[in-house]
Amino acid sequence: MSLHLDIAFSHLRSRRRQTVVSLLGVVLGVAFFLAVSALMRGSELDLVARLVDTAPHITVYDEYREARPQPARLLWPEGAVAIRGVKPKAERRGIRQYRRKLQTIDAIRGTQAAPVLVSQAIFSFAGRDEAVTLSGIEPARMKGVSTIDEDIVAGSLDAVDTNPNGIIIGRALARKLSLEMGDTVSVVSPTGNVRAMKIVGLFETGNAGYDEGQTFAQLTRVQALMNRPNVANLIVVRMQDAYAARTAAAFIERSLGYKSVSWQEASKDLLDALTVRNVIMYTVVGAILLVACFGIYNVISTVVLEKTRDIAILKSMGFHARDIRLIFVIEGAVIGIGGSLLGMAMGSGMMRAVEQVEIKPPGSTESITLPIYWGIDQFALAAAFAILSAVFAAWLPARKGGRVQPVDILRGAA
Amino acid sequence: MNAAPPPERASPAGREAPRSSVLVAERLTRRLEGEVPVTLVEEADVQIGRGEFVVIRGPSGSGKSSLLYLLGLLDRPTSGRLLLEGEDTSGFDEDRLADVRLAKLGFVFQFHFLLNEFSALDNVMMPMRRLGRLDADARRERGLRILRDLGLAGHEHKRPSQLSGGQRQRVAIARALANDPVIVLADEPTGALDTKSSGNVRDILRELASGQDRSIIAVTHDLHFASAADRQIEIVDGRIVPTGTMATLEAAAAAAKAAGTQTGAAPAS
């Protein structure tokens, strides 16, 4: 092996300029591969992180994914049963005995869950009526599953516990209705109940629709207001490992029966779009790298042609075709590995540089930096791809070199 | 130079007591198939004894090199068979033939054919490294010794381009000897050398045969070189002919030429 290495290096040295050029090709290919994929993956992770941060990881709804099977079907599973005009039984919706169900979810490792009763309500203040979403929450549990606590700009989430008549609204809504902390507002429920509630907190998430339309009050208060005691209609779950949400959601759905939607399922269209984007990106940067590696094909072909005489000598001496192929494949691999190492160094430099760039999006006051993904996997992918293409590019001329018959060369030269 | 001048051997070529043969060729034929099939070697019977120095002679294009390639397992015969140390090589595949060449045969070609990127010593050590029988120190020691024996002390680390033609040819011989081969095959080893160097190379080969019990098969045009051999094989048009045929042919050709010029039959231009 060291003999093959020596011969391989002697060939590369004899074609120094061409070797350097093909090496540069691989270096640039790997560097751009890394820079582009780091930026794309970085922005993807950034996007997903925002998604995972703001949306609940799993939402358990008070509904079923499949309509309940009809008794006739259960009785004659193989029978030709056709049922038309089914009218679902009018039942009170909602997750009953949600405490027990919360315990089931809490038992899953790394999860926190909070019950919510979401309903519509009308705010009545100073002669104006405003439709809002009213969510009944348990502040202690809510803090574990939502970032709303961090968005509170006045008062606190716990205030709804200390003052059962307290309500927390968005700052945008407060501004719209000229409300301030401590003001009292009439809240009308769809069932017709009216209750005066006091503003004990303001929040601001930056999402205009949310800040204008969302309000929070204590769960039991909302249950009373909606005439739905002991009922929640959502269970919101947050997980330590957001990527475990899919399996956890499936488990919850199996054990509770209620439809449980992971964030991945909820954002499926977005995630699909990201996958498509990744496929396109990797195809393009991979193609660039492949083209770069065909510089290697160029050098090795030249060396094989130029060293035909040496190949004949080695084979007449007793080298096998395999030895000759190995020598040229080593040459390709050396350029591939060298190019990958230098390319990774250069790519890291480019990624550092891109990371320093600050951009001020129009209409925003704070500047943002481009997100860069530093994962080892893309380095491994770039290097593996470069080295494999290099070996493949070298393999073609190497095969030709292995087929050289010494007699043919000797007859030609003598 | 420690290659002693070749001792005069009394026995004329081909007529000495049979020694144990290292190489036996039986009805060796090599044809090139093509639009016009060419027969390079036809029905050649050759026996090479251990430690014998045999020269192959013949007119240009008669098939000397072709025969040498067959005897050296570089080419395969179309028919006939070749036994090396009693072993029939007919069924050997390419790799097996290569292994036999590596361990038992050494080649010297007309143009030294060294690897230009490697020093003289590295060139000599290359077959040893491929064979892997000796460790690195032993390889180095042996390489240096062979080079020194061939009068190349002090040139071990020079590249081929830094050596003279005669020196390069001696390096090539040193490389052929690297794995202590049973037979050294040389194709016009002195073809590209001046008289002095070629005498030198001849003496070395002579010494290898008589002193080291190694068989030497050399193709040559050089009569002086041929005279150092134990035996001469003459080949005309791919067929081995009785020794002395060449001389007869040459005499006849010279006579015809002389006759031609005398009668003025040469075309007037």
Ligand SMILES: Nc1ncnc2c1ncn2[C@@H]1O[C@H](COP(=O)(O)OP(=O)(O)OP(=O)(O)O)[C@@H](O)[C@H]1O
């Ligand atoms: N590839 C080939 N195709 C056709 N004919 C060939 C080929 N190679 C060699 N020959 C012919 O085979 C014959 C023998 O060639 P070879 O090289 O063995 O001769 P040689 O005796 O070594 O000649 P020289 O003394 O010039 O080296 C020649 O007549 C040559 O023309």
Ligand SMILES: [Mg+2]
């Ligand atoms: Mg010849």
